[in-house]
Amino acid sequence: MRKVVVLGTGPAGLTAAIYLARANMQPLVIEGQEPGGQLTTTTDVENFPGFPDGIMGPELMANMRKQAERFGAEFKRGWVTDVDLSQRPFTLTVEGDGQVETDALIISTGASAKLLGIPGEKEYMGQGVSTCATCDGFFYRGKKIIVVGGGDSAMEEATFLTKFATEVHVIHRREELRASKIMQDRARANEKITWGLNRVPVEVVPNENGGGIKGLKVRNKATDEIEFVEADGIFVAIGHKPNTDFLKGKLEMDELGYLKVQPGTTRTNVPGVFACGDVQDKEYRQAITAAGTGCMAALDCERFLEGSATHDWSQAL
Numbered sequence: 001m002r003k004v005v006v007l008g009t010g011p012a013g014l015t016a017a018i019y020l021a022r023a024n025m026q027p028l029v030i031e032g033q034e035p036g037g038q039l040t041t042t043t044d045v046e047n048f049p050g051f052p053d054g055i056m057g058p059e060l061m062a063n064m065r066k067q068a069e070r071f072g073a074e075f076k077r078g079w080v081t082d083v084d085l086s087q088r089p090f091t092l093t094v095e096g097d098g099q100v101e102t103d104a105l106i107i108s109t110g111a112s113a114k115l116l117g118i119p120g121e122k123e124y125m126g127q128g129v130s131t132c133a134t135c136d137g138f139f140y141r142g143k144k145i146i147v148v149g150g151g152d153s154a155m156e157e158a159t160f161l162t163k164f165a166t167e168v169h170v171i172h173r174r175e176e177l178r179a180s181k182i183m184q185d186r187a188r189a190n191e192k193i194t195w196g197l198n199r200v201p202v203e204v205v206p207n208e209n210g211g212g213i214k215g216l217k218v219r220n221k222a223t224d225e226i227e228f229v230e231a232d233g234i235f236v237a238i239g240h241k242p243n244t245d246f247l248k249g250k251l252e253m254d255e256l257g258y259l260k261v262q263p264g265t266t267r268t269n270v271p272g273v274f275a276c277g278d279v280q281d282k283e284y285r286q287a288i289t290a291a292g293t294g295c296m297a298a299l300d301c302e303r304f305l306e307g308s309a310t311h312d313w314s315q316a317l
Contacts, residue, residue: 010287018298104301114240132235149170149237200221242282
């Protein structure tokens with residue numbers, strides 16, 4: 001029996017764990033399949049406050065974990081496959097490790113970037129391949145970049161990256177873009193953006209001498225020929241998927257699977273269950289915003305457990 005369990009060890013979950021542990025709540029943190037979250041696949045993090053010279057993503061997450069452990073947070077490696085939120089205490093089923101009961105639950109399982117599934121993509125993630133323009137665009141100042149995708153996110157990232165790159169080449173598998181007209185018009189009006197439509201990514205091509213990439217192989221759907229597009233960086237912008245499959249039918253979520261929280265809080269529609277980080281944020285998806293909501297979740301949770309929450313839980317989302 002636990003007072004509070006935190007699911008996930010990205011910036012949101014670890015920040016929540018730090019605050020809860022300092023409040024003597026003795027949180028149990030279940031790490032999941034990707035301990036440390038998406039930052040463990042990032043190299044230099046230069047936009048997290050407090051590190052003027054930047055910090056490596058894995059190091060930042062390791063430091064957050066040490067800080068939580070210092071105050072008494074307990075960590076368990078495992079993957080929650082099912083939850084019973086119909087009554088308190090809540091029951092969590094951990095794959096290969098039985099069940100855990102808890103009075104309160106903080107969900108910070110994040111969202112995973114959708115990938116292309118082609119050779120070289122995962123191998124060079126953080127070394128020429130990225131899924132976050134606002135995180136990594138700065139590193140490609142004065143260089144050539146490829147953006148893969150045809151939706152609003154891809155157009156937004158392509159436009160943003162023109163602040164740094166000399167050229168941004170958009171690769172999309174169809175002849176028509178899926179993005180809204182206003183986003184398409186904005187991208188097409190940008191002289192730095194070039195287009196490779198009706199082309200399917202085939203393989204990320206590394207530099208022969210090691211260190212980074214030199215471009216992307218694509219298949220021209222009209223001719224079925226393989227073409228090579230030179231680039232120093234490839235940004236995959238085909239969307240994100242929140243890690244909420246195990247919560248379907250248990251908590252309210254939007255049509256994409258992101259958990260709904262009551263505005264200005266981290267409270268879900270089930271009293272005692274809180275959501276923070278990318279699992280409930282499809283807009284910003286930054287380490288610092290995730291950490292901020294992790295703090296909010298810990299405070300919301302602490303007040304709930306102390307019986308001082310004044311919120312009317314019957315209020316609809």
